[in-house]
Amino acid sequence: MKCSLCNSDIKDRKSDNKGKIYHICHNCKLIQLDREFYLSREEEKQRYRLHENSAENKGYLKYLNSIITNSISPFLKPENRLFDFGCGPEKTWAGLLKGKGYNVSSYDPFFDNNSEWINKIFDAITAIEVFEHLLSPAAELEILSLCLKRGSFLIIRTMLHNNNWESFLKWWYREDPTHVSFYSETAIMYICRRWNYELVQIKNHCEIVLRKK
Ligand SMILES: [Zn+2]
Incomplete structure (x- = not known):
C-alpha cells in the first residue's frame, strides 16, 4: 500500500471498533480510509446532495463568511481571479465570493465537470471541505499547482488531526462516509x-492558507 500523498510504503494499518480500516503514513502522517470502505461514485454523489449547504442555511453562510474574513480578505483583492475547486451542487461559496467582487470560476467532478480552468492561472484556488474527500490528493495537488503562479494562494479548508490515534478514534470528522483522507500539520x-x-x-486547525513560492 502506497501513501496517496507522499507515495511512501505504508505498513501501519489500524482498525476502529467497527472494523473500519485505516492506513497511517509514517512519513507525511496522512491517514487514509481503506478502499474497501469507499462509497460508490453514485452513493457519494447522493450523499453530497444531502449536505445542507445552500444559501438559505444561515449557519452555513455564517461559517463561510468567517472563512472569507480569516482566509480570503486579508490576502486577496476584489477582481482577483479565484478558482473554487469542488464547488458542490449549490455553489454557495462561489456565489458569496462573486458577491464580494471576486472573479470566480468553479469545478466539481460531480456537479460542474468542466475543463475550462485547466491551463489557466489564478490568483487563488479555494478548496472548501474538499481535501478530506480526495482519493488521490497528490494527483489533484499536481494539477492545481499548474494553475497557480508565484505569489498565488491555495486556500484549503479541511479539519486536521493531531497525530494521535486515540483521539482520531473519537473524532466525529471520520464518521462521514465520504471522508477518506485525513491530514495533519505534518501533511501540510x-x-x-x-x-x-x-x-x-x-x-482553528482547519483553515490553511499557502502561498506559491
Ligand atoms: Zn505519506
Whole structure:
C-alpha cells in the first residue's frame, strides 16, 4: 500500500471498533480510509446532495463568511481571479465570493465537470471541505499547482488531526462516509515542500492558507 500523498510504503494499518480500516503514513502522517470502505461514485454523489449547504442555511453562510474574513480578505483583492475547486451542487461559496467582487470560476467532478480552468492561472484556488474527500490528493495537488503562479494562494479548508490515534478514534470528522483522507500539520508541511508553497497560516486547525513560492 502506497501513501496517496507522499507515495511512501505504508505498513501501519489500524482498525476502529467497527472494523473500519485505516492506513497511517509514517512519513507525511496522512491517514487514509481503506478502499474497501469507499462509497460508490453514485452513493457519494447522493450523499453530497444531502449536505445542507445552500444559501438559505444561515449557519452555513455564517461559517463561510468567517472563512472569507480569516482566509480570503486579508490576502486577496476584489477582481482577483479565484478558482473554487469542488464547488458542490449549490455553489454557495462561489456565489458569496462573486458577491464580494471576486472573479470566480468553479469545478466539481460531480456537479460542474468542466475543463475550462485547466491551463489557466489564478490568483487563488479555494478548496472548501474538499481535501478530506480526495482519493488521490497528490494527483489533484499536481494539477492545481499548474494553475497557480508565484505569489498565488491555495486556500484549503479541511479539519486536521493531531497525530494521535486515540483521539482520531473519537473524532466525529471520520464518521462521514465520504471522508477518506485525513491530514495533519505534518501533511501540510509535506505539501509545502513538495509543491513549493510557503505556509502563510493555519486557523482553528482547519483553515490553511499557502502561498506559491
Ligand atoms: Zn505519506
